[in-house]
Amino acid sequence: MATVQQIRHAQRSDGPAAVLAIGTANPASCMLQNDYADYYFRVTNSEHHADLKDKLKRICKNSGIERRYVHLDEELLGAHPDFSDRALPTLDARIDMASAAVPELAASAAARAIAEWGRPAADVTHLVFSTYSGGKAPSADLRLASLLGLRPTVSRTILSLNGCSGGGRALQLAKELAENNRGARVLVACSELTLIGFYGPQEGRLDTILGNGIFGDGAGAVIVGADPVDCIERPLFEMAFATQTTIPETENEITTRLMKGGLDFHVSIRVPKLLKSNIERCLIDTFKSIGISAEWNDLFWAIHPGGRAILDHVEQLLGLGVEKLAASRRVLREYGNMSAATVIFVLDELRRRRARGEEVAEWGVMMAFGPGITIETMVLHAAGSLKEN
Numbered sequence: 312m313a314t315v316q317q318i319r320h321a322q323r324s325d326g327p328a329a330v331l332a333i334g335t336a337n338p339a340s341c342m343l344q345n346d347y348a349d350y351y352f353r354v355t356n357s358e359h360h361a362d363l364k365d366k367l368k369r370i371c372k373n374s375g376i377e378r379r380y381v382h383l384d385e386e387l388l389g390a391h392p393d394f395s396d397r398a399l400p401t402l403d404a405r406i407d408m409a410s411a412a413v414p415e416l417a418a419s420a421a422a423r424a425i426a427e428w429g430r431p432a433a434d435v436t437h438l439v440f441s442t443y444s445g446g447k448a449p450s451a452d453l454r455l456a457s458l459l460g461l462r463p464t465v466s467r468t469i470l471s472l473n474g475c476s477g478g479g480r481a482l483q484l485a486k487e488l489a490e491n492n493r494g495a496r497v498l499v500a501c502s503e504l505t506l507i508g509f510y511g512p513q514e515g516r517l518d519t520i521l522g523n524g525i526f527g528d529g530a531g532a533v534i535v536g537a538d539p540v541d542c543i544e545r546p547l548f549e550m551a552f553a554t555q556t557t558i559p560e561t562e563n564e565i566t567t568r569l570m571k572g573g574l575d576f577h578v579s580i581r582v583p584k585l586l587k588s589n590i591e592r593c594l595i596d597t598f599k600s601i602g603i604s605a606e607w608n609d610l611f612w613a614i615h616p617g618g619r620a621i622l623d624h625v626e627q628l629l630g631l632g633v634e635k636l637a638a639s640r641r642v643l644r645e646y647g648n649m650s651a652a653t654v655i656f657v658l659d660e661l662r663r664r665r666a667r668g669e670e671v672a673e674w675g676v677m678m679a680f681g682p683g684i685t686i687e688t689m690v691l692h693a694a695g696s697l698k699e700n
């Protein structure tokens with residue numbers, strides 16, 4: 312008869328969890344940031360709010376964003392003009408739309424990750440799904456499992472309303488699952504659609520202006536597993552260590568709430584400075600826990616590009632060379648802030664840079680920020696066998 316200790320030991324993987332494949336997807340409709348303020352005030356019939364339009368123009372101009380992709384384009388909004396007025400009861404219609412579109416976008420990203428992984432979708436044992444764009448059960452994770460043909464025994468977890476830290480949290484959970492269930496292959500999917508909280512402008516609601524100026528739609532998917540199968544699976548990033556930190560007394564700084572008119576969203580103007588005051592302590596504590604003293608410029612960085620000011624603050628605080636946040640800045644420029652999905656795009660960008668022969672450090676850090684204020688940190692090791700896809 313086996314002992315509990317033996318059973319437990321047999322369940323553990325030998326090696327660390329690793330990112331084995333990455334896929335991303337965006338809706339087809341592209342919005343150019345230079346044109347966005349004119350577009351937004353026109354489609355929401357809000358030209359009379361000239362001061363707010365000027366503010367959005369200022370935000371767009373300095374956002375570090377060139378384009379974003381959206382599911383709720385002009386044609387779809389034309390069929391739902393009530394979405395522009397946050398006072399109208401549109402939550403049901405938004406949830407119906409998101410319930411179909413969120414898992415479909417996730418499926419596009421996941422299909423790419425699975426194709427790169429090289430094994431059948433039926434070999435996925437666990438699914439961790441993060442989205443802020445849902446509001447019903449069964450959730451987008453079940454629909455995604457069905458779209459991909461995952462096995463009925465796949466073990467599903469949905470993270471709802473984790474906001475921009477959801478990608479970091481999902482990847483940390485995937486690491487724990489892979490390392491504690493020998494042979495597990497975890498599909499992480501983050502799919503975010505702004506349609507759940509798209510409104511026209513309103514005096515006194517500057518969050519709406521900021522949100523419309525920086526957020527975009529996208530999905531990212533990652534396959535995570537330990538002990539890669541020879542000749543089939545090739546690790547991209549080994550997941551060495553992960554932590555979660557909450558900045559004390561900041562629970563009102565980033566908030567979301569489902570209301571009758573959609574998702575109400577608040578990001579205080581203090582967020583970049585609060586992150587600046589807390590990130591280095593968090594990094595020092597993380598590296599101390601694993602007994603490594605790191606020089607920040609010797610690492611690669613996958614920082615959630617929540618906004619241009621956040622990247623500027625992190626770069627300045629840590630004294631990072633200008634190339635260190637290039638992957639985060641490129642993702643911000645090409646897609647905007649896609650909440651939880653964004654760090655997956657940054658990892659994808661980093662591995663592409665490395666595959667192109669650009670220098671990427673051996674060790675690195677992924678950080679994502681969200682309501683709490685929560686900071687998700689993961690120490691990564693860039694595995695040797697990178698391939699171009």
Ligand SMILES: CC(C)(COP(=O)(O)OP(=O)(O)OC[C@H]1O[C@@H](n2cnc3c(N)ncnc32)[C@H](O)[C@@H]1OP(=O)(O)O)[C@@H](O)C(=O)NCCC(=O)NCCSC(=O)CC(=O)O
Nearest residue numbers: 373374474475517578579580582617618619620680681682
């Ligand atoms: C938006 C910016 C690109 C604008 O850059 P600028 O160089 O122009 O700087 P700025 O700070 O002077 O801002 C320009 C105008 O925007 C206004 N503004 C800035 N931040 C604001 C906020 N949070 N709420 C309302 N208004 C805001 C300023 O008051 C100013 O108005 P005026 O021009 O009238 O003086 C930058 O401020 C930025 O990157 N901010 C960080 C955004 C952020 O917090 N992202 C995290 C999202 S939450 C997230 O990622 C996690 C999650 O959702 O879970």
